[in-house]
Amino acid sequence: MSMFDIGNSPDYTAYLALSVILFMIGTMGFLLRKNTIVMFMCVELMLNAVNLALVAFGRELGHAGGQIFVFFVLVVAAAEVMVGLAILVAIYRRRLRVSADDLSNLSG
């Protein structure tokens, strides 16, 4: 049976594998990229990888808990990004730059 066949018995390990790959891409992106907005996007990618895993587990286990948890994760992610962008705008107004390399006042 093809892993793209989501008819009767999808193999949940395929979704899990995709989730792991997405999570890895997000982690790598966060650690390697310097633009703070791209870093935010990478965190979003990681959270979406978690969501995919939760839905896959929920379906495999046959109860809705995992899928309901996804809603909480989405809401929290939205709240975090809101706050993050607000701080970014405040920094941008002051310095006109938001790259991680420019945020180096604090070190020692």
Next chain:
Amino acid sequence: MNIHAAADIPTSPADYSAIAPELAMLGTGLVLLLMIALKRFKNDSWYAAIAAFGTLFSAGWAIALWNAVESGEVGDDHVRFAFSGMVVADGFGAFLSVLICLAVLLGILLSDVYLRHENAGKAEYYILLLFSAAGMQFMVISNNLVMMFISLELLSVCLYILSAWHRDRSDSQEAGLKYLLLGAFSSAFLLYGIAFLYGATGTTNLVGFEQYFAENVLFSSGMVLLGMVLVVVGLCFKVAAVPFHMWAPDVYQGAPMPVVAFMAAGAKVAGFAGLWRVLEVGLSAYELDWQPLLWAIAAITMLVGSVLAIVQTDVKRMMAYSSIAHAGFILTGLVAANEEGVRGALFYLVAYTIMVMGAFAVISLVARRGEQDTSLEDYRGLSRREPLLAGILAFLLFAMAGIPGTSGFVAKFAVFGGLAGAERWVLIVVGTLASVLSAFFYLRLVVYMFMEGLPLEAKTPTLSRLPVPGVSAVVLAVTVFFTLQLGVLPEGLLDIAGRATLFAG
């Protein structure tokens, strides 16, 4: 489908008394929100007063809950689960809830002085502080990983905003953004861990984990172990344990000082409670797997925190590394995994909260407007200018170093007692070594204050006397008194902490 199906789902009446302290905290925040929508006071201290009143109310409910737990009114074995097992009313949670109220109360007093001084006051500051505290209180009573995640995010998101609060200092905004980016990154790890634990066991309830592992034999526990490691990583980020500490120095240096003091105390309490509940309640069947992990984290946290603090020239960064080292000492209480160790860690959390609040009260006064004077040089000869302030700071630093006669000594002794009970001798040696190393940088600051002369004459015009507002004096008096009292007569609190450990779900 039966139209009465909904009625067949077993429900229990909402048990509001189990979350009364949290409701009081959130309610006060909402009242403040409503108040600023209707009318703004000219003087921001009114908001501080209302927030402090609400915190006292919350502490009252937490103490009432503690009494109910102790007298056995809450239920069997002094523990009661509420809201379908989402939260648990037990001695551990009630104890830490009261401690969080204490941290908020001292934090509000420090904030009032700071915000008026920096002219950065707004009612919203106190609202965020209260919501963050409610998140901490929910975290210490949560019995479900979903609940724990949401409380952790509630406390973190409020702290991100508070860290970036000071609009006139770009350092503050930088600190807020760094905290937020790394905090969100660590939340993703925590969540992935929760997802794996859910996938392996089919539940997110911590007591449910315990039952699942007791009833089922897993052929392969790879998924559980992966989930466990990711959850530990996520929570260790919040308590700033090495190697997940890199945000702490930057955030401590940049964020407003009362926020730093509140964060150092409160986030540690919440993170420690989360680790305790996940590991000792949920994953107690995997004790042999998480103990070495936590052992290693605790050991390197103590050592790295103490060693890196020595090379700092900024007092706020030094306090950040000191807080990292303290996190390591608190974690050793979990490594011991016995009643004495957890009791020691609870005592340590109380002692640390009081010490760090007092220390930041002095640092905040010395730093003056704009948080300019925070380098070690600014403390040179402080005892000549301000003998009382220098004496108080020296006493609190001695307590942090763990000199006998202070609460810091009793706290370290108590967690090491737990380690001795678990026969973790190597960790005791590492901890002793780390506390000797940490004594070096605490004493160096004391030497700067007392032994060194005043700076060059050219700077003297700026070195006028430091005004000490009455509110700061109250904070200093309270922190010094309790640091001394817990150092000389610790039995009372140790006894209460011991009972909190016993009455835990």
